[in-house]
Amino acid sequence: MKSAVILFPGINRETDMAKALHAATGVKPHIVWHTDTSLPDVDLVVVPGGFSYGDYLRCGAIAARSPIMSDVRAKVLKGLKVIGVCNGFQIITEAGLLPGVLMRNAQLRFVCREVKLKVENNRTFFTNKMTEGQIIHCPVAHGEGNYICDAETLNRLEGEGRVLFRYADGSNPNGAMNDIAGIVNEAGNVIGMMPHPENMVEALHGRTDCKPLFESLLAA
Amino acid sequence: MKAHIKVTLKPGVLDPQGKAIEGALGSLGFGGINGVRQGKYFEIDLAESDRVKAETQVKAMCEKLIANMIIENYAIEFT
Numbered sequence: 001m002k003s004a005v006i007l008f009p010g011i012n013r014e015t016d017m018a019k020a021l022h023a024a025t026g027v028k029p030h031i032v033w034h035t036d037t038s039l040p041d042v043d044l045v046v047v048p049g050g051f052s053y054g055d056y057l058r059c060g061a062i063a064a065r066s067p068i069m070s071d072v073r074a075k076v077l078k079g080l081k082v083i084g085v086c087n088g089f090q091i092i093t094e095a096g097l098l099p100g101v102l103m104r105n106a107q108l109r110f111v112c113r114e115v116k117l118k119v120e121n122n123r124t125f126f127t128n129k130m131t132e133g134q135i136i137h138c139p140v141a142h143g144e145g146n147y148i149c150d151a152e153t154l155n156r157l158e159g160e161g162r163v164l165f166r167y168a169d170g171s172n173p174n175g176a177m178n179d180i181a182g183i184v185n186e187a188g189n190v191i192g193m194m195p196h197p198e199n200m201v202e203a204l205h206g207r208t209d210c211k212p213l214f215e216s217l218l219a220a
Numbered sequence: 221m222k223a224h225i226k227v228t229l230k231p232g233v234l235d236p237q238g239k240a241i242e243g244a245l246g247s248l249g250f251g252g253i254n255g256v257r258q259g260k261y262f263e264i265d266l267a268e269s270d271r272v273k274a275e276t277q278v279k280a281m282c283e284k285l286i287a288n289m290i291i292e293n294y295a296i297e298f299t
Contacts, residue, residue: 057285057286058288061285061288062285065284065285094288100290101288101290101291103233103234103236103291104236104237105236106234106236107236108236108237108240146234146236148233148234148291149290150290175234175236
C-alpha cells in the first residue's frame with residue numbers, strides 16, 4: 001500500500017496522518033505539495049486536516065482548485081483511493097469528489113473534543129476491520145463540519161449505505177444532517193470524514209479505537 | 221470595468237450566522253425583524269472593456285470558484 005499525503009498552505013495535520021499511515025502500512029507516505037501537477041505512483045491519497053488558505057472564501061474552496069487536485073480527480077476515475085479528513089473532507093467535497101457541503105457548525109462554535117462514532121458500513125477500504133454498528137471514540141476539531149445536502153442526495157446516501165460514520169449517543173457536535181460524520185462516494189473509492197482518526201491510534205492518544213481503520217487499508 | 225458580485229445562500233439553506241445576527245439585533249432592541257440572511261460581496265476589477273465578454277468571464281469565475289452552486293446563488297452588476 002503506497003500512499004501520499006497532500007500538503008496545502010495552512011494544513012497542519014499532515015505529520016499525524018503520515019505517521020498513522022506509516023505505522024499501519026509499513027511504508028512512509030509521500031508528501032506531495034499542492035503545486036505539483038502529478039501524483040507519484042500510489043494506491044491511496046490522503047487530504048489531511050488543517051486550515052488550507054486560512055479557510056478564505058469557503059473552507060477548502062481554494063485548495064480544491066489547486067493544480068494537484070486535477071490529477072487527483074483524473075485518477076479517482078481510474079480507481080485511486082482517496083480519504084479526506086476534516087479540512088480534507090471540505091476540500092474533496094469542494095472539488096466535487098463527494099456530494100454535499102460542510103457548513104458552519106449550527107452552534108457557531110469551534111468544537112475540539114472527543115465524540116462517539118457509529119460505524120454504519122464496514123464494506124469499504126477504510127472500515128473492513130470494523131463491525132457494523134460498532135461504536136468508536138474519535139476526536140473532532142472543526143468550526144465547519146455541519147454536513148448538508150439536498151433531500152434527493154440524502155436519500156441516496158442513506159439508501160445506498162454510503163453514510164460511513166454517524167455521530168452516536170447524541171454526540172453530534174455540529175448539527176450535521178442525520179448525524180452524518182463521514183460518507184463514501186458511489187464507486188466506493190473516495191471517503192470523507194470530519195473526525196480525526198489519525199489522532200486515536202496510539203496509546204499516548206488515550207485510546208486506539210481508530211487503529212483498525214488504518215489496518216483496513218492493508219486488507220483492501 | 222468593475223464587476224460587483226453578490227453571493228447569497230439559496231432559500232432553505234440554514235444560515236446559523238444570519239440567525240445569530242438576528243438574535244443580536246433583537247437584543248439591541250431592534251424590533252420588527254422577520255429574518256436575517258448573511259451573504260458575501262466581491263468587487264473584481266477587470267481589464268476587459270467589452271460588457272458581453274466580461275459577463276461570460278465573470279459568470280465562469282462565479283461558477284468555478286466564487287460561489288458554491290450547491291448552496292449559493294450569485295448576482296453580477298457592472299460599473
